[in-house]
Amino acid sequence: MKRSFFIILAGLVVTAVSCTKNMEVDRPDFQVSLNAANLVADTFTYRMGDTTRFQFTGSAGNIAFYSGEIGKRYDNRVVSHRLGQLTLSFASKAEWGTQTNTLKVFVTNKLTGLDSATVVNAPWTEITSRAALATSATVVNSGTIDLTDQVANAEDSLFIAFRYSGVTGSTQRTWTITNYLVNNVFPDQTYNVSSLTTDASFWTRYGNVWSPATARWTATAGDLKITGGTGTAPTNTSWIISRPLYVGRVSPDVSTGIKSINEPDKTGYDYRYNSPGVYKATFVAFNHTLDEEKSVIRELIIKVIP
Template identity: 65%
Template sequence: MKKSLLILLPILAAACSKKLEVAAPDFNVTLDPARRVADTFTYRLGDTTRFKFSGAAGNIAFYSGEPGKRYDGRSAAYKLGRIMLSFSSKAEFGTQANTLQVLATNKLKGLDSAAVTDAAWTNISNRGTLASNATVAPFGAVDVTDLVANENDSLFIAFKYSGVTGTTQRTWTITEFTVNNVLPEKTVLLSSLSTDVAYWTRYGNVWSPANGRWTASATDLKITGGNSSASGNTSWIVTRPLYAGRVPGDVSTGIKSINEPDKQEYAYVYPAPGVYRVAFVAFNHTLDEEKSVIRELIIKVTP
């Protein structure tokens, strides 16, 4: 019996260690040859680009070549362009002056009240236009790149409200807030009201009534001032850390999965004129292995 076990064990070990292999896709892409000039296929804006497939692949991903959808940009990176802040504001009730400040810093050591109020904030209120009454005023697209050190730095934007007792305090509403990293090839959204509604942090010395502090929603930031007998109120609302140069990788569109039958073509309409380097990535995979092929084409879309 011992002899049998010695013979069987190597066989069992070899069977258990066998790798699940996969074949590389046999996959090609072509376009209408009548549209080809040198290495570029030319279409008019509004035309349907029909990519013809041959061969077979378990999975196919499509990179159109548009900003944010480029094969060469698929890996996340850090790259600093121009950090642009924009929003609109509205000031209602009362006549108290200088009740709102727009501040920015890249040196926030903590998220407690002391760290926030003691930080080295830069007042950027005069870089744009704040409302003077109930008419909504665009602040403008303001460049704040000078406030970050490099592509690995982070940035905080704060709105600081100050109301004093004795006269009616102002009510402020902030809308259309965005911060973008504007690169030559694309614009990366760093913050907006709708994406960051859960991440604004509030600080202040008045917490009752509740409307004596900032409120955040997917459409606005708002603070409601008190009447002439209300206590003085200093209230802050601060963004999460905005990683200035973080650029997410470009994304593809999955046009076939392993559970779907082979496709004969894929149709796409480009929304704007330009020159686009298209990439199809076809791949087969098992739990142990993946093999892929990349087919690239250049498309020019004219007005």
Template identity: 80%
Template sequence: MQRLSFIILAGLAVVAVACTKNMEVNAPDFQVSLDPAMRVADTFTYKVGDTTRFRFSGNAGNITFYSGEAGKRYANRESSFRLGTITLSFASKSEWGTQKNTLKVLATNKLAGLDSAAVVNAQWTDISSRAALATSATVVNSGTVDLTDLVANEKDSLFIAFRYDGVTGSTQRTWTITNYVVNNVLPDQTYSVSSLSTDASFWTRYGNVWTPASARWAATANDLKITGGNASAPSNTSWIISKPLYIGKLPPDVSTGVKSINEPEKTGYDYKYSAPGVYKATFVAFNHTLDEEKSVVRELIIKVIP
């Protein structure tokens, strides 16, 4: 009986060791080359529209490709913060009635909360005069409104608000806002911070009068709209406020999948650059298991001429 107990315990020890041992993986044996005839010093030169034929040697379970174009750079593969020129643009139209100065466009980077007291007491900057606003049912484009002076740094936030004021005694105006976009404009790329289509469900509205019920802002993926009351309707102040816009936060650049572990080995990859420039083309090859991943990075400088 003692001998049997010893055998069982020894077997359990072997199982325990096996269960704690990680599955090992080898680093890819992977190289990338281009036609030597296209090389000058350390740069390979092609014309716009030429096929850049990358040739592979070795093997790798997975391969991804960063072309080096805007939005496809290996160096920007993780989220980061950069502050460029912050711009707002939208279109507006104002229907019915003749009341004047019924729409204000406001912005702040200091909003303590999204309750009505915080909204009313916030330090809003009136940016209405920076934009062209409609005076009739004819749609007017705001032009590009520069908001860069309203933010302190690349990690600052920004709120945009539209405030409507309708006065009892005459027909109140109806406003429609379309083509609303906030961008972070950098020298090499423009990033969309906010738009109607992406943020329709994030707008918050406030008002001190909801009579008639239509006299409040409504947000859709196509427009922001408030319908004014008739001459007997009560005076109405109504706000609609964007979500906090983290204006300097940049999404990670993306790669293109070239090969997955389930595919056979590939001998190369063809790509066409559509604009002149100097690009750092990057291939990342990696092998992995549930426990470990090993990768290699191969980079080539591509110059594209007209």
């Protein structure tokens, strides 16, 4: 009886050891080269539209390619927040009546709630003076309004508000806002943070008087609009506020998969750059199992001329 016990115990030990052993993987033996005739100093030069033939040697289970173009850069593959120049722009027109200073523009990054009391008492910064506003039914473009100073860092949020006021006693103005855009701008790329098209259903409206019923903001994919009342309409203050804008949120750059583990080794890859510039082409070759991954990175600098 004791002998049988020890045999079973030994079997359990062997099983435990085998279950904890990881599946090992080799690092890829993978190299990339270009035609030496195109090499000037440390940069390979091609004409726009030429076929760039990357030549491979060695072996790899998987290969991913980052061309170095906008949206396809290896260095930005895990980026989730970047803050460039934060800009606001819109167009406006003001119809009917002659009341002045009836539209104000505000921003804040410290809005703690969306109830009307919190909104009215929030630490808004008025930026009306930074924008060109209409004085008649002629549409006026605001110009590019720099809001970078209104946020603390790339992970900050921002609210934008338009506040309308109409006073009883004379015809109140009707305002229409179009071409509203908030962008996060870099020298070579622009990320749209907010637009009328994307945010039509996210605007929030507040006001102290809803008589006449039209004296409140409406939001569509084409415009923001508030229709003032006649000279007998009550004094009205009406706000419309954007959703929280996460100003530095960006999408990570992506690669192109050019080989998977179930495909035979490739001898090369053809690519065409269609715009002049200097690009860092990056190949990531990797082998992996369920337990482990090993990779190598190969980079080449390519200059594309007209």
